[in-house]
Amino acid sequence: MHSSVRRLVIGAFTLSTLPAFAQLQGGKIESSNKPHPVASIQDKETAAQRDARMAWWREARFGMFIHWGLYAVPAGEWHGERTSHIGEWIMNDLSIPVTDYKQFANNFNPTGFSAHDIVAIAKSAGMKYIVITAKHHDGFAMFDSKVDPFNIVAATPFKRDPLRELAEECHKAGLRLGFYYSQAQDWTAPGGTAIPRAGHNKETGHWDKQQDGSFDEYLKTKALPQVKELLTNYGGVPDILWYDTPTDKMTPERAAEFVSVMNQYPKLIWNNRLGGGYKGDTETPEQYIPPQGFPGRDWESCMTINDTWGYKSFDTNFKSSETLLRNLIDIASKGGNYLLNVGPDANGKIPAPEIERLQAMGKWLSTNGESIYGAQATLFGPEAGAFAPASGNAKPKFVPTWEWRSTTKANRIYIHLFAWPKGSFHLEKLPRTIGKAYLLGDPSHKALKFTQKGQTLDVTLPSAPLDPIATVLVLESKK
Incomplete structure (x- = not known):
C-alpha cells in the first residue's frame, strides 16, 4: 500500500x-x-x-x-x-x-x-x-x-x-x-x-x-x-x-x-x-x-x-x-x-x-x-483579467476586470455585459461566423446590426442596457 x-x-x-x-x-x-x-x-x-x-x-x-x-x-x-x-x-x-x-x-x-x-x-x-x-x-x-x-x-x-x-x-x-x-x-x-x-x-x-x-x-x-x-x-x-x-x-x-x-x-x-x-x-x-x-x-x-x-x-x-x-x-x-x-x-x-x-x-x-444553464466556458479568456507582474519570490497576483464575461453553447455565444459599451461592442478574435445578434432580455429578439470581417466583430447596441447588472448579448452562429 x-x-x-x-x-x-x-x-x-x-x-x-x-x-x-x-x-x-x-x-x-x-x-x-x-x-x-x-x-x-x-x-x-x-x-x-x-x-x-x-x-x-x-x-x-x-x-x-x-x-x-x-x-x-x-x-x-x-x-x-x-x-x-x-x-x-x-x-x-x-x-x-x-x-x-x-x-x-x-x-x-x-x-x-x-x-x-x-x-x-x-x-x-x-x-x-x-x-x-x-x-x-x-x-x-x-x-x-x-x-x-x-x-x-x-x-x-x-x-x-x-x-x-x-x-x-x-x-x-x-x-x-x-x-x-x-x-x-x-x-x-x-x-x-x-x-x-x-x-x-x-x-x-x-x-x-x-x-x-x-x-x-x-x-x-x-x-x-x-x-x-x-x-x-x-x-x-x-x-x-x-x-x-x-x-x-x-x-x-x-x-x-x-x-x-x-x-x-x-x-x-x-x-x-x-x-x-x-x-x-x-x-x-x-x-x-x-x-x-x-x-x-x-x-x-x-x-x-x-x-x-x-x-x-x-x-x-x-x-x-x-x-x-x-x-x-x-x-x-x-x-x-x-x-x-x-x-x-x-x-x-x-x-x-x-x-x-x-x-x-x-x-x-x-x-x-x-x-448559464448547460453553458460551457468562454471561447476567449482575457476578458476575465490578467496576472500582474510579481517581484522577487512573490506569486503573480490575478487582477480581474469587470467589463464583460462570456459563456458558450454549440450554436450561440453569450456576452454578459457589465459595463455598457458606447455605441458598439467589439471582438478582435471571434472563432465563429455569426448569423444573428440580439439581446437575450429582449422578448422579440430583435436583430442588432453587426459587421464581421474575418475574426473581428462589431455589434451596434442600444443606447442603454436592459439590465443594470448584466445585459446578455447573444451571438448566434450562421446556419
Missing part, C-alpha cells in the same frame, strides 16, 4: 498549522496519482461514462449550500463572548466543553423549519440542487441516525428528520439533493479529529478529555455507519456526498473504506475532500473564484452570502445582489458551478436578507438563464 495522503494547502501552510475554518478558505486540496487501495469509480469509468454521470451537474451550474446545525442555537455567542470566526466553529473557537455543547440540543426546536419553503426559495433563485450539512465538525447529526443518539431526532424536542423532508420536497420540485458529511473531524465523538488551535492539544487538537479515543474506532462505529445510513435511507438520495477537512488522519487505507461503500452507488457524485489521495469528481475552491477555472476538471466554488457559513446573529455583512450575480456569471464563464450558502437560524428560517438576494438572482435568471 502507498502511504501518500492528501493535504490541504494554502500558500506555504499545511492543514496542521492553520487556524480553524469550516472548509479551508481558499484551500487547494492536493491528491495522489498513485494506485489507490480500493479503485474508485473515477479510476475505472470511461470518459463517456463520466460524461453521462456528471451531465446533470454540469447542466445545473447553480446550487444552494445549507449550513445548519446545533451551532445555530448559540448563534455565535457563548457565556457573553462573541466568536470572531464563522458560526459553525464556535465549539472549537471558544473551547466549549463537550457536555456544555451537547446541552444546546435541549433547546433546539426549529419549528419554523419548512422543507417546502426552503426548496421553494432555492427554486425561485434558479438553483438546481441543494447540499445540506448532515453532520458538521461538531458531530451533531441533522438526521435520524440509529448509529449515534447525538442527532436532531433523538436528542432534541424537534423529533423530526429535516433531511427526509428535504428529500421528499426536492423530489417533488425536480431538484437534486446532496449531503455534506464531516468524516474526520468530530468534536463530540471520542476519537474524532480536531484541527489544532491555540490552547488545544497540539497532537489531537482536543480541549476536553471526553474527545480522546481511537480514530479508527470512531470511523468504524460512527462515521462509516452514518455515511451508509445517508446512502441507504433516503430513497435514491443523495445525488452528492460533500466531504470536508480530511486532516492527515485520513490515510489511503481509511479513505478506501468510504470508497468501498460509495462504489455501490454508481451515479453518486463526490468531491475532492475525502482524503487519502482520492481526487473525487469536483474541485472545491472556497470563498474565491479561480482565475482560469480548473481546465479538464469539474469544479464548484462554494461561497457565503455574508461572512459566515453557519448562522451568526450579528453577521450582517451581506454581499450585494450585483456581486452575487456577477460571481455566478464569472464562475459559469470559467466552466464551474456556484454553490452559494445560506445559514438558517435556530428556528429553521433562512435570514430575510439572504432570501431577498436569492430572489433577485432568480429574477435575472428567469430572463437570462439560457446563458
